Amino acid sequence: MQQMNHEFTGKALQILQAARHVFLTHGFAAATTDMIQQEAGVSKSTMYAHFPNKEMLFTTVIEAECTTFTDTVRDIQFENGKLRETLTLLAHAYLKIVLSPEGLAVFRVVIAEGIRFPNLARVFYLAGPQVMINMIAEQLTHAAAAGEIDLSELGCDNAASLFINLVRSEPQLQCLTHPNAAPSDIQVDQWVNIAVTTFMRAYGCEQSK
Amino acid sequence: MQQMNHEFTGKALQILQAARHVFLTHGFAAATTDMIQQEAGVSKSTMYAHFPNKEMLFTTVIEAECTTFTDTVRDIQFENGKLRETLTLLAHAYLKIVLSPEGLAVFRVVIAEGIRFPNLARVFYLAGPQVMINMIAEQLTHAAAAGEIDLSELGCDNAASLFINLVRSEPQLQCLTHPNAAPSDIQVDQWVNIAVTTFMRAYGCEQSK
DNA sequence: GTCTATATGAAGATAGAC
DNA sequence: GTCTATCTTCATATAGAC
Numbered sequence: 001m002q003q004m005n006h007e008f009t010g011k012a013l014q015i016l017q018a019a020r021h022v023f024l025t026h027g028f029a030a031a032t033t034d035m036i037q038q039e040a041g042v043s044k045s046t047m048y049a050h051f052p053n054k055e056m057l058f059t060t061v062i063e064a065e066c067t068t069f070t071d072t073v074r075d076i077q078f079e080n081g082k083l084r085e086t087l088t089l090l091a092h093a094y095l096k097i098v099l100s101p102e103g104l105a106v107f108r109v110v111i112a113e114g115i116r117f118p119n120l121a122r123v124f125y126l127a128g129p130q131v132m133i134n135m136i137a138e139q140l141t142h143a144a145a146a147g148e149i150d151l152s153e154l155g156c157d158n159a160a161s162l163f164i165n166l167v168r169s170e171p172q173l174q175c176l177t178h179p180n181a182a183p184s185d186i187q188v189d190q191w192v193n194i195a196v197t198t199f200m201r202a203y204g205c206e207q208s209k
Numbered sequence: 210m211q212q213m214n215h216e217f218t219g220k221a222l223q224i225l226q227a228a229r230h231v232f233l234t235h236g237f238a239a240a241t242t243d244m245i246q247q248e249a250g251v252s253k254s255t256m257y258a259h260f261p262n263k264e265m266l267f268t269t270v271i272e273a274e275c276t277t278f279t280d281t282v283r284d285i286q287f288e289n290g291k292l293r294e295t296l297t298l299l300a301h302a303y304l305k306i307v308l309s310p311e312g313l314a315v316f317r318v319v320i321a322e323g324i325r326f327p328n329l330a331r332v333f334y335l336a337g338p339q340v341m342i343n344m345i346a347e348q349l350t351h352a353a354a355a356g357e358i359d360l361s362e363l364g365c366d367n368a369a370s371l372f373i374n375l376v377r378s379e380p381q382l383q384c385l386t387h388p389n390a391a392p393s394d395i396q397v398d399q400w401v402n403i404a405v406t407t408f409m410r411a412y413g414c415e416q417s418k
Numbered sequence: 419g420t421c422t423a424t425a426t427g428a429a430g431a432t433a434g435a436c
Numbered sequence: 437g438t439c440t441a442t443c444t445t446c447a448t449a450t451a452g453a454c
Contacts, residue, residue: 011437011438025324026238027236027238027321028238028239029235029236029237029238029239030237030238030325032428032429032430033429033430033431034428034429034430042438042439043438043439043440044430044431044432044439044440045431045432045433045437045438045439045440046437046438046439048430048431048432049437049438050437053430053431054430054431107320108320108321108323108324109321110386111316111317111320111321111385111386112236112317112318112320112321114317114385114386114388115234115317115388116239118387118388118389121385121386121387121388122386122387124386125382125383125386125387129382153406154403158403161379162375162379162403162407165374165375165378165379165382166371166374166375166378168378169374169375169377169378170370170371170374173334173338173374174334176320176323176330177319177320177323177330177331177333177334178327178330178331178334179323179324179327179330180327194363194367194371197362197411198371198407198408198411198412199407199411201410201411201412202406202407202408202410202411203407203410220419220420241446241447241448242447242448242449243446243447243448251420251421252420252421252422253421253422253448253449253450254419254420254421254422254449254450254451255419255420255421257448257449257450258419258420259419262448262449263448263449419454420453420454421452421453421454422451422452422453422454423450423451423452423453424449424450424451424452425448425449425450425451426447426448426449426450427446427447427448427449428445428446428447428448429444429445429446429447430443430444430445430446431442431443431444431445432441432442432443432444433440433441433442433443434439434440434441434442435438435439435440435441436437436438436439436440
């Protein structure tokens with residue numbers, strides 16, 4: 001989670017870790033290089049020796065964070081079973097990432113700075129939602145071949161996108177608009193259940209029909 | 210749209226309109242009172258004569274914006290026809306608001322400043338999504354009574370929430386992460402169609418069965 | 419109420435010693 | 437590479453004249 005071990009070591013790594021914390025807590029504009037320098041325990045000039053300015057420090061932090069997200073999503077463990085169970089597992093794993101303090105913080109800051117750093121926003125989309133969509137699409141392809149689901153209208157990619165949006169939207173909006181009020185596990189279970197149920201009712205081919 | 214005629218007139222109104230533009234363009238932290246004062250064509254002290262500080266100016270602007278949103282949502286015109294057509298109309302009207310430059314800008318800044326101004330984030334939720342949910346829930350209640358839809362599992366409120374999330378999530382995320390790339394009308398039609406189709410497949414009671 | 423001028427502090431970034 | 441000390445700019449906010 002707190003890796004950023006791409007090629008950064010020593011003071012540079014300290015600085016990046018501090019920058020990560022400061023930027024995710026305050027956003028870009030409200031964050032100050034003083035906070036970062038202070039939290040990292042280095043002087044101003046050390047900071048500027050490693051990173052040319054605040055912008056570069058910011059983009060480095062966020063891009064690293066996106067990479068971490070991609071890795072976390074790719075590492076999701078689940079067994080290929082019946083579609084409903086598989087989707088439930090994937091939904092829980094995805095929400096765990098999205099609703100984590102880091103997940104919410106990254107979303108906040110990326111969206112907030114989307115105008116100033118449009119490239120970062122696109123990188124974020126590709127690193128997070130898009131990777132998840134690809135994983136889901138793969139599962140849906142298998143399920144469609146097995147006759148568990150009917151995607152003749154929608155196509156696998158649209159269906160995968162639809163599903164993760166179904167899973168993410170309400171919980172994420174609730175967390176973003178009600179900070180300091182983390183949802184209970186029961187609430188998350190309910191959200192997942194509604195999403196999976198809706199998706200299966202719409203496109204699933206129940207054997208019991 | 211650019212009203213804010215609550216009790217503000219003359220210079221105060223000029224200041225608020227300028228503040229609205231500046232805050233929605235730059236966010237809270239990156240916005241400066243100089244920009245606002247300059248754009249309003251007044252001096253610093255005039256600004257501070259009307260508003261005690263930057264925070265109050267900000268909350269005044271955003272709260273007014275939320276009120277405007279509520280009014281806009283409440284004014285949505287549609288005819289009570291078949292459920293599918295009604296939902297399609299409501300979805301289009303809602304997306305028109307959410308995906309407008311102002312809608313996206315308000316969302317950005319409210320989410321970005323959710324930690325610093327938690328109350329504002331909740332006000333936003335109540336003024337936007339919640340009002341829309343209430344409108345949809347009312348339509349769904351009628352439709353359920355008419356046997357057009359089966360909400361025995363979900364309940365009207367959950368179903369309404371589900372529907373607007375289904376409508377909003379993907380288009381909004383796309384617009385937020387791909388600024389300066391407004392979606393085409395055809396794309397919006399497709400999104401609406403997927404949302405409505407999914408909802409009706411999951412919970413609709415087609416007569417042709 | 420409204421302006422010009424200014425106080426005060428803090429931001430991002432650099433110079434120069436070690 | 438790293439530090440202390442400093443430069444420059446610009447932010448929020450206020451004082452005092454009209």
